Amino acid sequence: MSIQDQPADINFFKGHPSFRLLPGKQIAEAAKELLTPDNRDFDDDTENRHPLTYGSDEGALWVRETICHFNNDEAFRIDPSDRARSKPEHLNLNSGASYGVLSILLETTLAHTGYTRQAFVITPTYFLINDCFIDAGFANKTTAIDELGDGRIDLDSLERNLQELEKQHESRDDSKDLELINNPWKASHKKVYRYVLYCIPTFANPSGQTYTLETRRKLIEIARKYDMLILADDVYDMLDYEQNVDEPSQPIKRFVHLDRETNENSESFGNTISNATFSKLIAPGLRFGYHESITSKLVSQLSQGGANTSGGTPSQLNSMIVGIMLKNGSAHRVLANLRTAYRQRARALRQAIITYLPKGTQMEPVRGGYFGWVILPFGYDAKKISQQLKSKYGVILADGSNFEVVGDTRNWGQRCVRISISFLEVQEIEKGVELWGHVCKEFAVENNLH
Structure with a gap:
């Protein structure tokens, strides 16, 4: 224990x-609203499906649309003309942030061959995240990067580490490593990153720090330069206690927003992934969250993982309960x-x-x-x-x-x-x-x- x-x-x-x-009554009411009718308009729609059957790989389209509306227009309040706005094709629904981290690492990194050279984790860190990195092959391949306070992290140390690792690997031919992660039965090839960095950028666990926009933008520049994926646990950013609690708080833009609005390549996988959850906003027992990337490409890759394609989105029922709660205002x-x-x-x-x-x-x-x-x-x-x-x-x-x-x-x-x-x-x-x-x-x- x-x-x-x-x-x-x-x-x-x-x-x-x-x-x-814990909102038991509200969840029960949403489940009743969802399940009581004999039929729903979307039951036979392959992009949505019946709430009690296997879901689509990416998760129900109407739930993704509802989450995007909540994020764009009610929480972050992103201008309709801003390229940072989320679209449903940018989202992959999953079973919560903890499973989300591991699936990201398994589907976008290749640590055991050395193709993905190093993981960086902001310290102090969430105490159970080490297990995910070890499970994904990063034992003895993880470097701590310090928070400096005032919304800053030690970007100089990070870049020095990256430069040294680049020198160590400059003569290594690892082009065949990718054959180990790509499925010969699938036409598409996975995007695998050379480096990965894990952080909790807003109201961090455990420090409570929130990284400034300047810190976020500089980190994205470094990630683009070194083929690094920023894995951001966006789990606390809507729990703001200084703004009016009677309406959704307006969080600072996420890494994925900043990456999307400054990336000129519509075919890019991007260098950021938002790992978000409703565990902190409604109830952890729902086990429901989502990945968000700057285009459809990276989240599509995540939705095509073996477990996902076998059973479809892992939280079909719970995702729709949350969708109902977002629609009827109870959330x-x-x-x-x-x-x-x-x-x-x-x-x-x-x-x-x-x-x-x-x-x-x-x-x-x-x-x-x-x-x-x-x-x-x-x-x-x-x-x-x-x-x-x-x-x-x-x-x-x-x-x-x-x-x-x-x-x-x-x-x-x-x-x-x-x-x-x-x-x-x-x-x-x-x-x-x-x-x-x-x-x-x-x-x-x-x-x-x-």
Whole structure:
């Protein structure tokens, strides 16, 4: 059992909604609306199909159209003349962000032969993403790239690494490697990238950072130069707590938007893929999300993976339930309720950190997403304090050691802790931080910290 699932009086590790926030009634109503009729207009349409049969490979067209309308016109509010706007052919529906990452890696990289030379992962990172990269053949082929704060990442270090890798491989002939990933029974050939970079660009897990437009544009330039795919986990960007919670927030443009609006080649696969999900916006148990690329080419490749073509889109029923919720407005109300609750918790966390933790503790306000990133003053040991807090009071923290890139660590466990606001109520957050403060005081006395 992972630490996030261990029973505890207060568990700050859990990164999913409180049970009371899960919209069971709204989902049941949408399912009833979808399934009660004997027939639907799209049941015999091969691009959509009956909700209880195998879906089309790309997922139901009407659901993709509904998602595009929500993203273009209600969330991002992209001008009708802007080339950044999403189209249904840019989307491939899938079973959520976690499966989305692995399918992207399996279908667009070739690590075990060396054709895809290296993976880069922004650090600190989502603690379970390492498993996906290892499963896809990137064991010992993953490099951490640091966040620099203020919406920046260490692009200089990234480019130095890329230049060095290019020198190491300049005499290697790997043209035959692609034969291993292309299916001789299919006419189309897969696009395989030389490099891949993983990031959570808005309200990042665990740091809460949001990359600036300048950072995003510069990273796209580097990706184009070195044949690198930017795999962006766009899972938290609509959970904004500073904008009006009564209407959809307007997130910063995604990598895929910026790549699309500046790419002049209509046949391009692009250098970005948006890996998005409704797990954070409605309910994680739905297991429904989507890939988005700048044209139809890359998402079409993803839809043609072996498992997908065998059974069709993996979330046919759930995708249509979400589609109904987007159409009837219940998804908007669910999202507004989540943002209202999380905003209250974010403010309570900020005040509790100021009130109870040692002077000099650092934490930026939680402006969106699930997490606050707390940095204790020098001399404090976040990992030891977390262990003592769990042992004495049954309070579980996620110390920074959980958010390392495997094989390229930064010792985040020394002073850093990730705090989740998604699962605990305000009173639990305040009580948990107060107990954490008690343990910090005891640690300071034991270690002569002043």
